[in-house]
Amino acid sequence: MSGGAGSGSEGVSVEHLFSYGTLRLASVQRGTFGAELPTRDDALPGFRLGVLKITDPHVIALSGSDEHPILERTDDPADSVAGSVLELTPEQLAAADAYEVADYVRVTVTLASGTRAWVYVAAEG
Numbered sequence: 001m002s003g004g005a006g007s008g009s010e011g012v013s014v015e016h017l018f019s020y021g022t023l024r025l026a027s028v029q030r031g032t033f034g035a036e037l038p039t040r041d042d043a044l045p046g047f048r049l050g051v052l053k054i055t056d057p058h059v060i061a062l063s064g065s066d067e068h069p070i071l072e073r074t075d076d077p078a079d080s081v082a083g084s085v086l087e088l089t090p091e092q093l094a095a096a097d098a099y100e101v102a103d104y105v106r107v108t109v110t111l112a113s114g115t116r117a118w119v120y121v122a123a124e125g
Helices: 026-033 057-063 090-099
Strands: 005-007 013-019 039-045 047-053 067-073 080-088 104-110 116-122
Touching (some): 013 039, 013 090, 026 057, 026 090, 047 080, 067 116, 080 090
Parallel strands (some): 013 116
Antiparallel strands (some): 005 013, 013 080, 039 080, 047 067, 104 116
């Protein structure tokens, strides 16, 4: 599935990932991707934030918290979550997958700006 895929100016594949939590932190980006990523503000309509208790010691150490936000779908256009669109390579997207715990699943969404992007939402069940 390439819902978040784009194309860079030099033929490098660019993925868009909407982050509303710890992946926006410079320290988490450096620890996960080896660098800070290009970002821009955006929002995701039809969702609200909940809280997830994290137990993975690596994620807690990197983020500095055992409580992370998690998206919950409401389908109510009045609900919206602010965040940032990160531009990353497919390899960096795989690193984001490794960072996120099993309580999250990556799906594609359309942001308020019209950008198609990957986002981590609450896993079903």
